[in-house]
Amino acid sequence: MRALVKYAPGEGHVEIRDMPVRQPEDDELLIKVKYCGICGTDLHIYADEFPNTPPIIMGHEYCGTVEKVGRAVAGEWTVGERVVGELHTGACGVCHLCRAGKPHICDQKLALGSKYHGAFAEYLTIPAWLAHHLPEGIPWEVAGVTEPFAITTHCLVERGALGAEETVLITGSATMGLMSTIWVSRLGIPNLVVAGTDMDEALRFPLARELGATHVVNVQKEDLAGVVMEVSEGRGADAWIECSGSPAAIRSGLRLVKKTGKAVLIGLVGPETIPIPWNDLLYKELDLVGCFSSPPSSWQKALAVEREEAPKLRKLVTRIIPLDNWEEGFAMMRRGEAIKILVDMEA
Ligand SMILES: [Zn+2]
Numbered sequence: 143m144r145a146l147v148k149y150a151p152g153e154g155h156v157e158i159r160d161m162p163v164r165q166p167e168d169d170e171l172l173i174k175v176k177y178c179g180i181c182g183t184d185l186h187i188y189a190d191e192f193p194n195t196p197p198i199i200m201g202h203e204y205c206g207t208v209e210k211v212g213r214a215v216a217g218e219w220t221v222g223e224r225v226v227g228e229l230h231t232g233a234c235g236v237c238h239l240c241r242a243g244k245p246h247i248c249d250q251k252l253a254l255g256s257k258y259h260g261a262f263a264e265y266l267t268i269p270a271w272l273a274h275h276l277p278e279g280i281p282w283e284v285a286g287v288t289e290p291f292a293i294t295t296h297c298l299v300e301r302g303a304l305g306a307e308e309t310v311l312i313t314g315s316a317t318m319g320l321m322s323t324i325w326v327s328r329l330g331i332p333n334l335v336v337a338g339t340d341m342d343e344a345l346r347f348p349l350a351r352e353l354g355a356t357h358v359v360n361v362q363k364e365d366l367a368g369v370v371m372e373v374s375e376g377r378g379a380d381a382w383i384e385c386s387g388s389p390a391a392i393r394s395g396l397r398l399v400k401k402t403g404k405a406v407l408i409g410l411v412g413p414e415t416i417p418i419p420w421n422d423l424l425y426k427e428l429d430l431v432g433c434f435s436s437p438p439s440s441w442q443k444a445l446a447v448e449r450e451e452a453p454k455l456r457k458l459v460t461r462i463i464p465l466d467n468w469e470e471g472f473a474m475m476r477r478g479e480a481i482k483i484l485v486d487m488e489a
């Protein structure tokens with residue numbers, strides 16, 4: 143089968159190769175992949191800035207149809223069913239985290255598409271426990287963005303327990319910021335300020351408005367503090383959702399979240415450490431909520447609302463391309479010209 147492979151360490155070393163289809167074990171499914179989304183992580187794997195073990199098939203944001211069912215899971219799955227699935231391959235299933243429903247942060251996890259053969263391929267073989275039945279009425283294009291939507295579901299709903307806030311600040315308006323915008327809007331929070339930079343003007347800001355942001359601020363041109371303080375009547379944001387990974391945005395978020403406010407931390411920063419005014423965390427009595435990836439519970443919650451949110455989620459898919467055009471897709475993502483690009487593995 144054709145697959146996009148990171149075939150050697152170092153920058154680049156990615157190409158379409160012919161790879162074998164692995165037949166499913168008793169507890170596994172063979173999936174015929176429909177779409178696999180290009181993620182920021184894929185760009186980092188390309189650049190060798192994210193841990194990976196070549197030669198490895200890339201891709202972890204997938205949907206498709208069940209092609210073969212392992213004997214032990216035959217009661218749960220049938221051939222031809224539509225499926226989406228998680229990326230927590232390698233999770234041990236027995237450690238305290240796995241038993242607590244958190245395989246996404248299991249020490250043994252070998253994430254799909256970086257350390258375990260992924261979904262930029264015609265076929266994908268995964269343990270069945272990672273797969274979810276795709277509810278009826280959810281278009282493929284929306285199914286294809288379930289993974290990032292599950293992450294924000296985990297961060298905002300499960301970890302952040304948002305809902306009662308009046309003013310939320312989101313720093314960063316790429317996929318995580320926009321998916322968070324959908325959730326904040328869905329939760330009925332009246333004021334949402336989304337902050338970004340010049341790079342977000344053309345594509346992301348108009349989308350943020352369409353998805354429910356009440357205020358959109360380009361921090362390179364406008365006074366973010368002024369907007370947040372005006373909207374919150376001088377208190378600061380009740381909750382701050384950090385999706386940018388930018389040290390400057392992190393400093394301003396810490397300044398603009400109110401005393402006793404909540405900081406939901408999603409965006410990874412580049413350097414290992416960044417300076418922050420530590421004592422402010424104490425003086426302000428902030429609740430810090432660190433979030434990473436998407437446990438199974440968050441997939442169920444995301445899938446339960448996906449049909450209702452389908453019109454908004456669909457807007458995040460900027461382009462659908464065939465695998466042959468993967469380089470152009472990666473380049474568009476790098477230049478910020480697309481929110482999500484789905485690779486059509488059947489094209
Ligand atoms: Zn991803």
Ligand SMILES: [Zn+2]
Binds near residue numbers: 233235236237239245
């Ligand atoms: Zn484990």
